Amino acid sequence: MKFGEYLKNRRTELGWTQPDAAAKASIEQSYLSKLETGKSFPSEDVYQRLVEAFDLDTETLVGVLYPAELDRLREIEDVRKHLLQRAHDTRTATHRWLYAGLGALVAGGALVGLAQIDRGGNAMHYTYQSPGVILTGESSSVFDDLDDNPALTARADEQTIFVPEMRGPSFTENVPEGRREWHLVGANAVLIPAKFGWALVPGLALIIGGLGCFFISWRRP
Template sequence: MQFGEYLKNRRTELGWTQPDAATKAGIEQSYLSKLETGKSFPSQEVYQRLVTALTLDTEALVAAVEPAELDRLSDIAAVRQHLLQREHGMRSTTRRWLYAGLAALVAGGALIGLAQIDRGGAATHYTYQSSGVILPGESLDVFGGVDDTPAPSEPDYADRLATRDALIARIDEQTISIPDMRGPSFTESLPQGRRIWALVGANAVLVPARFGWGLVPGFALIIGGLGCFFISWRRP
């Protein structure tokens, strides 16, 4: 909107004719006509008279009038002050968009970098089995005799049968799959004794990336950061 149009609209809102407004502002009607048609622009003194007579709001005027028109009014102190304030506000907003874009790029790059630390993929896992817990003082192959059935003719048949049945009752077979090869067998210490783990096989498993989740938000933050830079560049 042009300054003259803004001035005319304000006069119309008040229901005044040009002679009425000119009289209240203490200026000639012909001069007011030139102001409304854009043939002339007010001085500091005349502008102040118009503000008093028409109750003009300089802030609203600066927001509504075209930049080219405001340049012609920049010699007026009130207008110049609001122009400087608006320019400072725009620069502050632009800086905030730039800072937000920079922060988003840094965070996005960090997440993508984190996702590259462990990409996952195929890995070999080793399967170990244990028959049960070996009590203190027992031999490491104590569970090896559970499949031996003593002959009834043996003098210690009853004792050997009872021992075998007790071992069968203690059997607690467990299987684990671990990523580290620990030899044909290894011993695990437990509060009640120990377990002997024997290697029984190996297989390839797909291990997911520990930080793979960071890729999507990382790229999203980078795109958002570039968007912040674009907004700061396109702001008037």
């Protein structure tokens, strides 16, 4: 909006004619006409008269006038003060958006990196079985003939374990009562979920949000 247009609209709101408004501001009607048509701009003294007579709010005025109009009014101290304050506020807000964007990018990148540490996938699991605990002094084949020895049948305690690494066709494990011999009986592929897979989605969301903050800071006037 032009300054003259703003001044004329304000006069109309107050219900004044040009002669009435000129008299209240202690200026010539011809000068007020030039102000309203944009042929002239007020000096410091005239502007203060207009502020008092028209009850003008400089902050509102600065917010609605075209930049070219504000440049013509920049020599007025009150206008210049509000322009400097608005520029400061704009820089402050821009910096906040930039800091927010940077923080979001850093946090998002950290989460995406965390999600890449353990991506999961297919892995082999090996199945081992042990028929029971072999007591000290007994041979490794003590459980081979369970059907012929009721005492061994009572002791039998078959267990199955799944391990992620191959330990050969068999391996021995010491237990409090003696030892167990584990024998490989099979292997199968197992899908291992990513340990930190949950971090990928919020990480990408933060990165997108950070870029959005940079865009907002760039588009701010």
